[in-house]
Amino acid sequence: MRTRLxxxxxxxxxxxxxDPAAAEELVAPSGPEALPELPPxxxxxxxxxxPGSKEDKQLWRAAGDLxxxxxxxxxxxxxxxxxxxxxxxxGRLDAAAKADxxxxxxxxxxxxxxxxxxxxxxxxxxxxxxxxPTRACQYPRSILxxxxxxxxTRDYRAQLDQARTNAARCVDLARATLARVRRSTDAxxxxxxxxxxxxxxxxxxxxPAPTGT
Numbered sequence: 107m108r109t110r111l112x113x114x115x116x117x118x119x120x121x122x123x124x125d126p127a128a129a130e131e132l133v134a135p136s137g138p139e140a141l142p143e144l145p146p147x148x149x150x151x152x153x154x155x156x157p158g159s160k161e162d163k164q165l166w167r168a169a170g171d172l173x174x175x176x177x178x179x180x181x182x183x184x185x186x187x188x189x190x191x192x193x194x195x196x197g198r199l200d201a202a203a204k205a206d207x208x209x210x211x212x213x214x215x216x217x218x219x220x221x222x223x224x225x226x227x228x229x230x231x232x233x234x235x236x237x238x239p240t241r242a243c244q245y246p247r248s249i250l251x252x253x254x255x256x257x258x259t260r261d262y263r264a265q266l267d268q269a270r271t272n273a274a275r276c277v278d279l280a281r282a283t284l285a286r287v288r289r290s291t292d293a294x295x296x297x298x299x300x301x302x303x304x305x306x307x308x309x310x311x312x313x314p315a316p317t318g319t
Contacts, residue, residue, distance in 0.1 A: 158254035162270060166250055169273055172280040173242030179284065180239075183231050183291040186298060190224060195298065198305050209304070216300050223297035227290040236279040243276040 153170075155163040190196070199217040203210040237243060246269070253269035256262045 156251045156254035157258040162250070162254055162266075165270065165273055165277065166247055166254070168277050169243035169247035169250070169280075172277060172284060173244055173247075176242050176280065176284055176287070179287055179291055180231060183227055183287065183294065186291070186294050187224070187228065187231075190220070190298065195220065195301050195305075199301055202305055213304050216297075216304055220297040220301045223290070223294040227294040230287045230290045235283055237276055237283060243273065243280050246273040246276040249273070 155166055158166075196217065199213055199220070203213040203217075206213075238245070250266075250269040250273040253262060253266040257266045
């Protein structure tokens, strides 16, 4: 999936922090296309590590595992943005505040928290990453694996050292990116839970169960 990027996102984010109402323009696409192609519970087929040292094998596995975690986290985050739009959380909060003036200040605070978390998460999901946002460390991992394979049969130490250095750098950047996106995704999830606690449940789409006669 190609994530839709906003070229003017940094300026837009600054504008939103000064004018929270503008956040309603900074939401993920409202259709299924907002979600990555792989769900977080996709079955990952184990792949045997190339021959090499214990440290190189751990690095090779880490590069792949981080990519899977980032894909899962993007799925989760994009799904939250889709949910905010699809369930009209902001509009429902506005309606709830109008219907219950006594609770309006608390509902307004929950709305403000949701908007701020929405903006931060959207910026993390669509902003520029220090690694490939789609492939993560796939290329450095592939190069490292190839170098490990060749080094097992002939002197390839220089190339293996370079591949190891590049993969380790990507892993470090991927870990930092994962931590940052996870923080904003978790914050958005808490904000959604807080907003929903002030709202009546949506009616079920399922038909009522038949009653006995």
